[in-house]
Amino acid sequence: MTESERHAGVVIVAAGRGTRMGTKENKQYLLLDGKPIVVHTLEAFQREPLISEIVLVTGSQDVDRCKAWIETYGLKKVTRVISGGEERQHSVYKGLKALNAEWVLVHDGVRPFVSGKHIRSCCEAAWESGAAVLAVPVKDTVKVADARGFVSSTPDRRSLWAIQTPQAFRRSELILAHERAIVEGFAGTDDSMLMERMGTNVKIVEGDYSNIKITTPEDLDFAAFLRSRVESKGENNE
Structure with a gap:
């Protein structure tokens, strides 16, 4: 791959309406250090030179205010803001169809602490192997339970990873995986699962435990702590 080809969309x-946060406002639009969480997320990709374009998928009722924030914060790489589907999988598919780049990263709008280093690592792994996901090793012992609530097995923790985003793929291949899932009525928990069903080997790239997904009030408190630590060190998630 030449240097001119080394970019991704x-x-x-950010179309979800999670209820675990317990707030009237959707979690992705709650303020973190004076900015909506989703703006922090967008800025992480705006800063990264490998990123050529960004499509934001949000709720239909939120498109206009997201467009206003993009203008306010100078997020020039955001080329489209579109309304999502009924489920996350449908929203991702609509976002994929709105992009032009050959390679694509899919990322949760409520993961604002992804670093430039890990964005680049995920891209590099996908370009080399065809597909990649960011993940961290599972710290705790995990038990598999049976239908009665008893332990049925204990997997080897050394083989277990907690999957994060971004996840990186060739866009045309991910679109095919989504279209197969639509035809077969399959709902996956993430995009790599759809690619796995297509027989694609997905490379794991070790990320960072700070790349949290903000879904509960406790997450928001931790996010405020992480943000303050970044500010005190003069870092910008590079």
Whole structure:
């Protein structure tokens, strides 16, 4: 791959209406250090030179205010803001169709602490192997339970990874995986699962435990702590 070809588009998924946060406002639009969480997420990709375009997928009722924030914060790489589907999988598919880049990263709108280093590592692994996901080793012992609630097995923790985003793929291949899932009525928990069903080997790239997904009030408190640590060190998630 030549240097001129080393770029990727991003689908940022922010169309969810999670209830675990316990707030009237959707979690992706809550303020973190004075900015909506989703703006922090967009800025992480805006800063990264490998990223050529960003599509933000949000709720239909939120498109206009997201467009206003993009203008306010100078997020020039955001080429489209579109409304999502009924489920996350549908929203990702709509985002993929709105991109032009050959390679794509899919990222949760409520993961604002992804670093430039890990964005680049995920891209590099995908370009080399065809598909890649960011993940961290599982710290705790995990038990598999049976239908009665008893332990049925204990997997080897050394083989277990907690999957994060971004996840990187060739866009045309991910679109095919989504279209197969639509035809077969299959709902996956992430995009790599759809690619696995296509027989694609997905490379794991070790990320960072700070790349949290903000879904609960406790997550928001931790996010405020992480943000303050970044500010005190003069870092910008590079």
